[in-house]
Amino acid sequence: MQKKLKLAVIALCSSSMVVAQNNNNTDTIRHEQAQNMMDESAFTFTEAQLGEDNDRSSNVTILNSNSNVYASEVGFLYSPLRFRYRALSPKYNDVYINGAPMNDMESGQFRYSLVGGLNQQTRNVDFALPFENNNFSMTAMAGSNNYDFRAGSMAGGHRITLSGANRNYTLRGMYTYGSGFNSKGWAFAANITYRWANRGYVEGTFYNALSYFFGVQKKWNNGHSLSFSTWGNPTERSSQGASTDEVYWLANDYQYNPYWGYQNGHRRNSRVVNDFAPAAIFTWDWNINDKTKLTTSLFGKYSMYKSTKLNYNNADNPQPDYWKNLPSSYYDVWNEQNTRYRTAQAYSDWNAAVNWWKIKENRQIQWDRLYYANRQAAANGQDALYYVQAKHNDNATITLSSSLNTHIGKDKVFNIGFMIGQNFGRHYQTMEDLLGAKSFHNVNTYAIGTYAANDPRIQYDLNTMGTQGLGALVYEGDKFGYDYNLNVRRGTLWTNFAHTYGNLHYMVAAKIGYDNMYRRGYMRNGMFANNSYGKSKHADFLTGGGKFSGTWTIGGGNAVSLGLGYEHRAPQASNAFVSPEMNNDFVQNLRNERIFSSEISYQYSGNWLHANLSAYYNHLTHVTEWQNFYFDDVNSFTYVSMTGIKKNYYGVELGLDFKLTSFLNFKALGTWSEAKNINNADVIYMNSTKSTFYKDVVYNKGMRESGTPLSAYSGILSFHQGGWFIDLKGNYYDRIYLSYAPSLRYGSTLRTMGTKFGGIDAEGNYTPYAQSEGKGGFMLDASIGKNIYLKSGSLSINLMITNLLNNQKIVSGGYEQSRSSYTINQTTGETTARAYDFNKNPKKYYVNGINGMLNIAYKF
Numbered sequence: 075m076q077k078k079l080k081l082a083v084i085a086l087c088s089s090s091m092v093v094a095q096n097n098n099n100t101d102t103i104r105h106e107q108a109q110n111m112m113d114e115s116a117f118t119f120t121e122a123q124l125g126e127d128n129d130r131s132s133n134v135t136i137l138n139s140n141s142n143v144y145a146s147e148v149g150f151l152y153s154p155l156r157f158r159y160r161a162l163s164p165k166y167n168d169v170y171i172n173g174a175p176m177n178d179m180e181s182g183q184f185r186y187s188l189v190g191g192l193n194q195q196t197r198n199v200d201f202a203l204p205f206e207n208n209n210f211s212m213t214a215m216a217g218s219n220n221y222d223f224r225a226g227s228m229a230g231g232h233r234i235t236l237s238g239a240n241r242n243y244t245l246r247g248m249y250t251y252g253s254g255f256n257s258k259g260w261a262f263a264a265n266i267t268y269r270w271a272n273r274g275y276v277e278g279t280f281y282n283a284l285s286y287f288f289g290v291q292k293k294w295n296n297g298h299s300l301s302f303s304t305w306g307n308p309t310e311r312s313s314q315g316a317s318t319d320e321v322y323w324l325a326n327d328y329q330y331n332p333y334w335g336y337q338n339g340h341r342r343n344s345r346v347v348n349d350f351a352p353a354a355i356f357t358w359d360w361n362i363n364d365k366t367k368l369t370t371s372l373f374g375k376y377s378m379y380k381s382t383k384l385n386y387n388n389a390d391n392p393q394p395d396y397w398k399n400l401p402s403s404y405y406d407v408w409n410e411q412n413t414r415y416r417t418a419q420a421y422s423d424w425n426a427a428v429n430w431w432k433i434k435e436n437r438q439i440q441w442d443r444l445y446y447a448n449r450q451a452a453a454n455g456q457d458a459l460y461y462v463q464a465k466h467n468d469n470a471t472i473t474l475s476s477s478l479n480t481h482i483g484k485d486k487v488f489n490i491g492f493m494i495g496q497n498f499g500r501h502y503q504t505m506e507d508l509l510g511a512k513s514f515h516n517v518n519t520y521a522i523g524t525y526a527a528n529d530p531r532i533q534y535d536l537n538t539m540g541t542q543g544l545g546a547l548v549y550e551g552d553k554f555g556y557d558y559n560l561n562v563r564r565g566t567l568w569t570n571f572a573h574t575y576g577n578l579h580y581m582v583a584a585k586i587g588y589d590n591m592y593r594r595g596y597m598r599n600g601m602f603a604n605n606s607y608g609k610s611k612h613a614d615f616l617t618g619g620g621k622f623s624g625t626w627t628i629g630g631g632n633a634v635s636l637g638l639g640y641e642h643r644a645p646q647a648s649n650a651f652v653s654p655e656m657n658n659d660f661v662q663n664l665r666n667e668r669i670f671s672s673e674i675s676y677q678y679s680g681n682w683l684h685a686n687l688s689a690y691y692n693h694l695t696h697v698t699e700w701q702n703f704y705f706d707d708v709n710s711f712t713y714v715s716m717t718g719i720k721k722n723y724y725g726v727e728l729g730l731d732f733k734l735t736s737f738l739n740f741k742a743l744g745t746w747s748e749a750k751n752i753n754n755a756d757v758i759y760m761n762s763t764k765s766t767f768y769k770d771v772v773y774n775k776g777m778r779e780s781g782t783p784l785s786a787y788s789g790i791l792s793f794h795q796g797g798w799f800i801d802l803k804g805n806y807y808d809r810i811y812l813s814y815a816p817s818l819r820y821g822s823t824l825r826t827m828g829t830k831f832g833g834i835d836a837e838g839n840y841t842p843y844a845q846s847e848g849k850g851g852f853m854l855d856a857s858i859g860k861n862i863y864l865k866s867g868s869l870s871i872n873l874m875i876t877n878l879l880n881n882q883k884i885v886s887g888g889y890e891q892s893r894s895s896y897t898i899n900q901t902t903g904e905t906t907a908r909a910y911d912f913n914k915n916p917k918k919y920y921v922n923g924i925n926g927m928l929n930i931a932y933k934f
Contacts, residue, residue, distance in 0.1 A: 143729025161749035179497035191267035191285025198222035205623035205637030225289035226261035228252035239927035278334025297361035312343035316917035335439030344384035351377030401427035415909035458511030515545035533600035586618035589644035601765035602657035610658030615644035737795035749779035813889035848885025867934030888918035
């Protein structure tokens with residue numbers, strides 16, 4: 075079944091038909107979402123918006139609304155800081171194309187790389203804020219977007235765009251064509267975009283991406299229309315790693331990148347991503363009559379994602395910024411009372427390490443040395459000491475969606491629809507490069523020591539370990555370590571109704587759904603010989619919820635609104651298994667999330683002022699979170715499942731738009747938000763060195779959402795006259811938290827720390843570390859553009875500059891290190907402090923310095 079589905083999806087996505095789009099003729103009434111037309115810069119997605127950096131925090135949320143000053147600006151405006159609307163995970167922001175859901179069924183998130191480079195196609199979009207009505211869904215807690223990819227909806231004519239930038243890519247070329255409907259009812263559209271950088275903004279990175287879009291639409295006079303669109307964005311790019319403030323100081327560079335080095339005189343990055351998700355959609359529109367329309371879409375996608383990583387086997391860690399290479403691992407720079415690590419010898423070692431770091435070669439991966447070490451190992455009959463592995467995440471998705479929209483009289487609208495779909499997510503690891511070594515075996519080297527070398531429990535795959543129990547030989551391109559599927563089936567039925575009655579407009583919406591998920595393993599792991607190969611049990615979840623909102627137009631341009639919602643939401647399949655790389659076990663106490671959402675808003679519309687003020691409160695219970703990371707303390711990968719989490723999200727949002735003159739506007743925007751856990755969670759964790767599950771409590775109460783500013787304030791001055799567009803934007807960001815390490819807050823960890831290391835106070839109360847926080851600050855952005863109308867077409871020139879003042883001290887994200895700042899004597903249990911303090915050295919990302927993009931577009 076899976077192979078047949080995969081072939082069907084590939085066939086659907088690879089059809090080489092040419093496409094274009096039709097003007098949307100959907101009727102609208104008061105308070106419905108009309109199509110938004112925005113300027114070019116709003117659709118030049120930044121790399122943050124594309125969600126292309128898998129090593130970084132979650133994607134930003136793209137939102138807009140016709141009448142909301144705040145929401146219409148913040149998605150793009152705050153993207154350099156990876157701003158998320160109301161600090162919510164992107165899984166709470168639903169994205170659709172032609173009414174078909176695009177969020178990944180496994181993770182719940184939409185990756186904007188799916189539409190990367192398709193700037194003109196993504197101009198056709200309907201937005202709905204959390205308590206606004208729409209004709210394609212029950213709006214999600216962080217809003218919903220529906221892109222119109224019909225060929226006939228695309229702007230007619232030709233468009234050629236050339237861009238230069240000093241961002242992730244340096245050059246971009248784009249050609250877009252739309253025919254509009256001809257006399258026979260046909261419309262065609264096409265787009266091709268190429269983005270390239272031999273070196274991106276960050277040293278050691280490159281970028282290579284080709285985006286395409288083809289579509290065709292046929293419209294008949296009887297109200298029927300069929301459209302087909304296919305698109306993709308094959309991309310190869312390299313990544314930047316986070317590091318500590320000590321490392322940035324030593325390198326004298328806030329954009330220091332530990333992931334690259336020279337090999338035979340050429341730059342090589344250890345973290346290279348290859349990402350391609352060809353997609354296609356068939357849409358049938360039927361205008362049954364003037365007031366009723368049926369839209370049905372069949373969507374298919376097959377995504378191939380591969381990310382490489384340098385790894386090591388019974389050897390020293392090859393990362394240049396590994397903590398043992400740092401000066402503060404010899405000398406305690408924090409505690410003047412530490413006589414053990416404040417000696418003359420320790421200071422001498424600190425100075426030697428500082429001088430070692432001054433040599434640029436030492437701050438990079440030593441590829442040639444890794445090859446030399448592997449050749450020496452091969453001569454001694456040893457497996458590879460260093461190698462590059464590749465993690466794969468391939469998904470085959472197919473969905474069928476349909477919605478009926480009908481207007482009842484002049485003041486009522488009713489929508490109803492359904493979606494059914496299935497996703498097969500294949501996860502496996504391959505050997506990308508043996509780096510000159512001759513052999514590698516498919517065994518769990520982390521477990522050797524816990525178990526003997528001939529113990530079957532060290533085998534990643536008992537089915538292929540061979541008669542001598544050495545494990546299968548692994549060559550370049552071969553799978554090793556893990557290989558499994560996470561499969562999800564989903565069905566949803568939704569409806570909404572909106573009515574305008576005098577000065578009152580109200581909306582009610584509801585949905586009910588069913589989620590089914592299971593795992594299928596393709597390796598028989600030695601630690602779980604009877605619970606890793608083959609199909610797991612199924613987990614089933616009945617989901618659903620409802621929303622209500624009402625708006626009262628008081629008069630004089632004043633309106634107030636109230637929104638309430640409640641929902642049961644299934645956990646994501648990506649969080650549902652304790653250790654999916656090793657076995658079939660579901661997380662214990664896996665339950666639907668319970669979500670209460672609310673909002674109260676005020677809006678004023680006058681001749682010289684448009685204002686929005688909103689306050690919101692969201693309460694989530696039974697939240698499940700999952701992490702997988704390398705735990706240096708025990709030389710093992712650790713799988714962590716936290717359940718029973720309760721979260722509160724609340725805050726205020728303000729948007730003011732002052733019309734100073736006919737050509738000059740000033741906008742003031744701001745938000746103060748809170749997004750934190752309000753209880754301590756249950757945790758189950760397992761290390762890859764042993765098949766033992768440990769239960770504990772993680773003291774994470776008060777931990778906040780990371781990777782997004784919880785406070786942001788802006789002033790925007792805009793001049794628009796005579797074809798000129800000039801904008802100056804000042805933004806201040808604050809309260810940027812880093813991702814916290816649960817392992818540092820386990821009850822067992824705090825007891826081990828005791829009063830000596832601050833895990834328990836004198837009264838016996840647990841005192842976990844405060845969450846690490848990044849520095850905020852002020853950023854000034856500017857843009858200037860000019861539209862020039864020619865005899866045959868028009869020319870648009872636009873220059874966008876971000877971080878004009880070159881403030882590189884703003885933290886855009888990061889995470890705490892999950893290692894203890896002490897060692898434990900295994901015989902006596904006594905704890906001893908290290909010189910290096912991991913708690914004071916979280917890994918951070920900093921914003922890019924001054925950067926910009928110049929766009930020149932010719933339309934004809």
